[in-house]
Amino acid sequence: MxxxxxxxxxxxxxxxxxxxxxxxxxxxxxxxxxxxxxxxxxxxxxxxxxxxxxxxxxxxxxxxxxATRVSFEFRFLERARQQAEEKKQIAKTALSLISHGNTVMLDSSTTTLAIARQLKTLNNITVITGSLPIASELFGQENVTVLLLGGVLRQNTPDLMGAITDSNLENLRADVAFIGADAIDAQGNLYNVSAEIGCMLARMANAATRVYATADHTKLDRHELYRYANLKDWDGLICDEKISSLFKQKLETHKIPIMLSSTKKAQHAGGRCS
Amino acid sequence: MxxxxxxxxxxxxxxxxxxxxxxxxxxxxxxxxxxxxxxxxxxxxxxxxxxxxxxxxxxxxxxxxxATRVSFEFRFLERARQQAEEKKQIAKTALSLISHGNTVMLDSSTTTLAIARQLKTLNNITVITGSLPIASELFGQENVTVLLLGGVLRQNTPDLMGAITDSNLENLRADVAFIGADAIDAQGNLYNVSAEIGCMLARMANAATRVYATADHTKLDRHELYRYANLKDWDGLICDEKISSLFKQKLETHKIPIMLSSTKKAQHAGGRCS
DNA sequence: TCATTCATGTTAATATATGTTTATATTGAA
DNA sequence: TTCAATATAAACATATATTAACATGAATGA
The missing domain is CATH 1.10.10.10 (Winged helix-like DNA-binding domain superfamily/Winged helix DNA-binding domain)
Structure with missing residues (x-):
């Protein structure tokens, strides 16, 4: 110059x-x-x-x-890009279970993040979550009120846990909750890799009128450390189409409703990052 | 390109x-x-x-x-740059009031964000805050535990408010709190532009053993919409050196302790830049 | 005036970034 | 499955950048 x-x-x-x-x-x-x-x-x-x-x-x-801005950002390591498509399917199914004006509880997972993204299209929604990525995804969205559960910020994943979180959950009530599972066995037991998180998920489930488990097919017919609930006590499982028919039958003998995404067309491969 | x-x-x-x-x-x-x-x-x-x-x-x-990235960015810089040097001074003074192992409460402001940045150098600190930028700044920091207050995520600024926030504050206790003021008058009254926020700041103050107001000199001798506390009931004001001696005297007649940052290298280089 | 402080420059020790080579691991095809 | 092609990680070498310590000189204030 x-x-x-x-x-x-x-x-x-x-x-x-x-x-x-x-x-x-x-x-x-x-x-x-x-x-x-x-x-x-x-x-x-x-x-x-x-x-x-x-x-x-x-x-x-x-x-x-x-330093053009102070940025508040949380990054996710979404290992399975291949499952991104399945998650989108699941999110779409989940969306059909939500009505305008509903209060929706979302746990902290990439699947529920996919749901949050689609929630933007609905009117007058309140989201209760302990997930900071979900909060950031919905920040500034006029049609969505975000109620962030308090608690201790975990070291490795950007979400909240602990006594404060639990206590807040006791005073809140949602119309519908979507809760992910790390594993689901043939008896409909839901597992999480951590007992602490599992415990919190159970609390979340108790705070909602309707509760759905969300899991892609890779989580099925497996178990993990901590069993925190059983699908019989919930309102159903939302899964992608790749669920094996054998496993589906097994769950159905326990009278567990299974919701699969409408066969439509699973959004062709050309899609870029979700 | x-x-x-x-x-x-x-x-x-x-x-x-x-x-x-x-x-x-x-x-x-x-x-x-x-x-x-x-x-x-x-x-x-x-x-x-x-x-x-x-x-x-x-x-x-x-x-x-x-990687799927959730990013939550907002323009903070314009405000952050104003009185950046003063804020740094204030943060430094604040730091000297914190001991290893303390629980520190921080409200949501650029000054407390500056404090949070410096907090990283201390060991075994717990931070209680409703500010997402502060949470983000301290995320993953091993020596700092972040306790995020729950509540409703505000539309325009990334922080939390409301009944849940208030209720959480009632069950928490900090060793020391740093709370910003939008304006401070000569009687030591602290003001905020919003009654709602002012209310919450008062609650924060009640939840801490020691409470300090933080404000740069541009906030002094002014008032705003809502008076939420008086410095007489707190442990002091942390301000930068540019506080006018007249105003300082006025506050001192009310026996209000004023902490100024040690005369480092603030405004020597010509004095005008600010 | 002198001593002090501050901004700056200089040097040597240290740290960082990168490229090259070689051993090991992974992938995909036969 | 095995094998060849390719990708990766480890170990080294080199150039560059950074830090810390000291030195200089101008501005400041008693």
Whole structure:
């Protein structure tokens, strides 16, 4: 840009210009900045250190980038991209069980996240959840009220647990709950890999009038550490079409309703990230 | 897009672009990425390793695919930049009032976000907050336990409010609370632009043994809609050095302790930038 | 005036990023 | 299943960036 008497700039103005420049151009190397302002690399580093402390720029090795926003983001590792399609199917089925004005309870799983995404199309919905990704997905959505359960933020997954969560659940009531299972056996027992989480899921189920389990076919005919409920006591299982007919029969002998996504067309392969 | 000198990209931006690319295109091979960015396959592998650790991409044999990402971003910067240096000072002073092992209550403001950032350096801290940005900032931090207050997620700002929040606050107790004020008058009255929020801040104050107000000098000698507390009943005001001596005196006649940050290197560089 | 403080530059020790080579692991076809 | 092709991880080497410690010189204030 215009070549000012840059060398005589005060530190404060130099830094201000630096931030401006980074905001405009996104990134710059220490050397380039040093050259541009006519000072040594060390001075630039010290500037960037200070600006980093202020949260005004983000330091990289060799330079800096603009800190354009404070971002609050939680990323999910969704291992099975292949199951994304199944989850979408399940979400679609779940949606048909929700009416305008309903209060919906969602546990913290990628399947319920898929449900949350589709919920945006309904009017006047209240969502109760302990999942921060779901909360963020629905943030700012005018037609959806998000009631976030309090609790302790877990270390590895962005959701809430503990006594506070439990106590809040006792005072809340939902019209319908969708709760994921890590495994379901042929007797309709629902399992979770963690006893603690399993316990909470049971509480969630108790706080809703209708309760549905959500699980893709890979979770079926298996078991995990902790059994937290049985499908007989719930209102049904929502699964994708790939459920084996044998397993389906077994569940049906226990009079467990199974909801499969309408055969439609499972949204052709061209779809990009869900 | 414009073909920049990609080879000179910093690792951080290279990775950022990689994630962007993967998000848009779903999948890419290591070789293609190496070619595109003009670095060796090994570098790409190391990048992907790091991004996988962050949960940003999913590694496949021969390449990588996008991880489903839920991101919740909001423009915070404009406000955050205002009085950034002052906020840093205030955060530093606040930090000196916290001991290892303390439970700290933080309201939802950019100043308390600055405190949260610095909290990472302490051991064994529990943070109680209704602010999602603070939760995000501290997510995954091993030395900090985050207790997120439940409640209704507000539409425009990412924090929690309402009956659930209030009820949780009644059952919690913190060693120390830092609560921001939108305005403070010469009698030590604390104001918020919203009665609802003001109410909640008062509850927060009641749930902590020690309570400090945080406000930069621009908030002083003013008033706003709702008065929710008076500094006489709290443990002090943390402010930056630019507080006017007149106002300081006024507060001191009410026996209100005022904590200013140690005169570091705030406004020497010309004094005007602010 | 002198001592002090601050911004800056210089140097050496350290850390980081990358590429190359080699051993090991994974994949897909016979 | 086995085998060949390819991908990966580990170990090293090198270039570059960063930090810390010290040195300089200008501005500040008694």
């Amino acid at each position: 215009n070549e000012q008497p840059l060398a005589t700039l005060s530190p404060a103005s130099r830094r201000a210009k630096m931030v401006q420049w980074l905001d405009a151009n996104g990134e710059c190397s220490v050397d380039l900045l040093a050259d541009h302002f006519g000072v040594s690399g060390m001075t630039i580093r010290r500037d960037l250190q200070d600006l980093t402390d202020d949260g005004q720029v983000i330091r990289t090795h060799g330079g800096a980038t603009a | 414009n073909e920049q000198p990609l080879a000179t990209l910093s690792p951080a931006s290279r990775r950022a672009k990689m994630v962007q690319w993967l998000d848009a295109n779903g999948e890419c091979s290591v070789d293609l990425l190496a070619d595109h960015f003009g670095v060796s396959g090994m570098t790409i592998r190391r990048d992907l390793q790091d991004l996988t650790d962050d949960g940003q991409v999913i590694r496949t044999h021969g390449g990588a695919t996008a």
